[in-house]
Amino acid sequence: MRHYKQHFKDKTVFCNCDDPFESNFFKYFAINFNHLGLKKLICTCYAGSPVSYTEFNDLPLFHKDEKLPYKIEITEVPDLNGDGATDLSDIELLLKSSNNNLTILDGDGDFRSEESVEFLKESDIVVTNPPFSLFREYIMQLVKYDKKFLIIGNPNALHYKEVFPLVKENKIWVGHKSMSADMLFNVSEEFGKWLVNNKRQGSGYRIIDGEIKGRAQAIWFTNLDIEKRHENLILYKHYNPIDYPKFDNFDAININKVTDIPCDYDGFMGVPDSFMDSYNPAQFEILGRSGDTEWVFNECTFFTPPPDERISFYKKYNRTWRLQNVYLLDENKLPVIVYSRLFIKRRTNEN
Numbered sequence: 001m002r003h004y005k006q007h008f009k010d011k012t013v014f015c016n017c018d019d020p021f022e023s024n025f026f027k028y029f030a031i032n033f034n035h036l037g038l039k040k041l042i043c044t045c046y047a048g049s050p051v052s053y054t055e056f057n058d059l060p061l062f063h064k065d066e067k068l069p070y071k072i073e074i075t076e077v078p079d080l081n082g083d084g085a086t087d088l089s090d091i092e093l094l095l096k097s098s099n100n101n102l103t104i105l106d107g108d109g110d111f112r113s114e115e116s117v118e119f120l121k122e123s124d125i126v127v128t129n130p131p132f133s134l135f136r137e138y139i140m141q142l143v144k145y146d147k148k149f150l151i152i153g154n155p156n157a158l159h160y161k162e163v164f165p166l167v168k169e170n171k172i173w174v175g176h177k178s179m180s181a182d183m184l185f186n187v188s189e190e191f192g193k194w195l196v197n198n199k200r201q202g203s204g205y206r207i208i209d210g211e212i213k214g215r216a217q218a219i220w221f222t223n224l225d226i227e228k229r230h231e232n233l234i235l236y237k238h239y240n241p242i243d244y245p246k247f248d249n250f251d252a253i254n255i256n257k258v259t260d261i262p263c264d265y266d267g268f269m270g271v272p273d274s275f276m277d278s279y280n281p282a283q284f285e286i287l288g289r290s291g292d293t294e295w296v297f298n299e300c301t302f303f304t305p306p307p308d309e310r311i312s313f314y315k316k317y318n319r320t321w322r323l324q325n326v327y328l329l330d331e332n333k334l335p336v337i338v339y340s341r342l343f344i345k346r347r348t349n350e351n
Contacts, residue, residue: 001028003176004150007125007224009037014123016111017130019045020072025127030091033077041074042119046109069109071119072102111138120145125224127151136162139221143171150222155179157221158273159289159340167276168286174276175220176228182206184213233278235263248329252343270326270341283347290326290341 013029020026020043029041047069072095077086080093095101107113111120111130120126120141126149130138135153140162142149157163158174166172177183184206187195192212195205206213239262244253252268255261258275268287279286312335328336 001127001150003226003228004222004224005036007148010039011124012040012042012122013038014119014126015041015043015128016116016120016126017046017128018043021045025129026072027088027091029127030074030077031087033074034086039075039124041072042123043072044105044109044111044116044119045070069105069107070102071105071109071115074101111141117141117145120147124148125150132157136160139163139166139172148224150175150220150224152183152218153221154217155219155273158276158342164289168288170281172221172223173229173279175222176226177220179219179274179277183216183218184208185216187212187214230280230282232280232283233258233261235261237262239265245328247326247338248335250326250343252341254328254338254341266346268343268345270338270343273340273342275342275344284344285347286342286344288343290338290343 015023015025015029018025023043026041026043029036029038033041074091074094077090077094079086080090080097083089105113105115107115110116124147126142126147129152132154135157139149139151139153139157142151143166158167163172187205191214192205195212195214199205201207203215205215237260239253243260244255244262244265246253247270250268250270252270253265255269255271258271258278261269261271270290326338326341328338330336
C-alpha cells in the first residue's frame, strides 16, 4: 500500500469484501487513518462471513456466535487511550464507544446489494480482495460507477473478455508488485499441514522463518497511477529471424522473455503476460491477445492451420485444434503451442 499513499488524502475508502474483524485492509486503513489523511473508511461484511472476535470480543450489537452482515464506518481515529499514538486499541475503544460506527445491514452485505452500491457511490477508492469467481462482475461494477480501485485478482483475468479491453485502453493496469513475486498469506496450523502433504513447496506454499505460508496465484489490478508505469523498458537486443521466429498462424514474432524484446523490430510481437510489469503506454501499444478471434488489425488475424497440420496437432496433443491457440512449427513441422500472448508494438524507434 505504501506505493499508493499519495492517492488517499481526503478520500473515502470502501472495502466492500472485507470482514473488518479479520481484514488486514481494515486494520491498515484504520491504524493509518490520520497518517493517510483519509476522509472516511467504510468496510462491509457479507452474511455468513466466518467472523472471528478474538481481538474485539466485547463490541456492541454482537454475540459471539453471530455472523450477520454489518458495516463499520470511521470518520476519525482519535487517541482515545492517551498513549500518544493511534493503534488497534484505539479502534476498539472507538467502536465500543458508539453504535453509529458499527451497524447491522438490512441486506446480505453482498457487493451487488442495494446498500453496498450506495456505499460504493459515495466512495472515492475501493480497496479489497474480491471473490475471484465473481471478478468479471466485480470489476465491471467499478467501471460502471467510475471508481478508482486497488484490488487483488488472478493473473488470468488479464485475458477475460470483460477485462482485456480495459487493459488495452489503459483504463486498468497491473499494480506495483511484480507479477512474478509471491503473494503469501497466513494459514492455520491444520491447513498448513494439509499444504505440506498435498502441495509442492514453492508452488503451493513456502516456509518463511519456520512458518508455513500459503501461496496465491494473484496480482494487483488498479487504475491508480504509479511511477512504475512511466519508466521505459531498456531494449538492447537486435532482431534476427532465427532467435525471433514468427507464429505459423499469426504474423507476429514470438518472444519468450520480456528482456528479449528487440530494439529494432517495428512489427507485431507476441510477449508473455509478465510484460505488464514493464508496460509503459508511452513506449508500447497493446494491440490484442491470443484467443481474441474478433480482433483484426490491418487485415492481420488468426487463422486455422491446414488439415495436415491439424492432424499433426491432434496426434501430438491428443486433442482437437482450437482457434485461440497460437503456435510455432518445430523442425518436423509439428505444431508447438505457445502459452497465452499479448500482442504489442513499439511506439517509437528507440536505440
